[in-house]
Amino acid sequence: METRLRTLSKACSWQLLGLLTTGLLAYALTGSFAEAGGFALVTAGTGLLCYILHERLWLAVRWGRN
Template sequence: METKRRTLVKAVVWNLMGLATMSLVGLAMTGSAAVGGAIAVINTLIGLSCYFIYERVWTHVRWGRFHD
C-alpha cells in the first residue's frame, strides 16, 4: 500500500509537468501569457485533486496485485 504523502508527491510532480505543458499550449492558443497561465493553473488544480483521489481509490483495489 502507498502512503498518502507518496501519493501527494507523485500528484504534485505530475501536475507541475502538466502545468508547464498547459501553459505553453494556452500561450500558443490564446497569444496571451496571462490567459494561458490562468487556464493552466485552473487545469492543474482540478487535475491535482482528481489525480490524488484516483490514486487513493486504487490503493484499495486488490485486483492485479501480487503478494508474497
C-alpha cells in the same frame, strides 16, 4: 500500501509537468500569458485533486496484485 505523502509528492510532480505543458499550449493558442496562466492553474488544480482521488481509490482495488 503507499503513504499519503508519497501520493501527494507524485501528484505534485506530475501536475508541475502538466502545468508547464498546458501553459505552453494555451499560450500558443491564445497569445496571452495571463489567459494561458489562468487556464493552466485551473486545470492543474483540478487535475491534482482528480489524480490524488484516482490513486487513493486504486489503492483499495485488490485486482491485479500479487
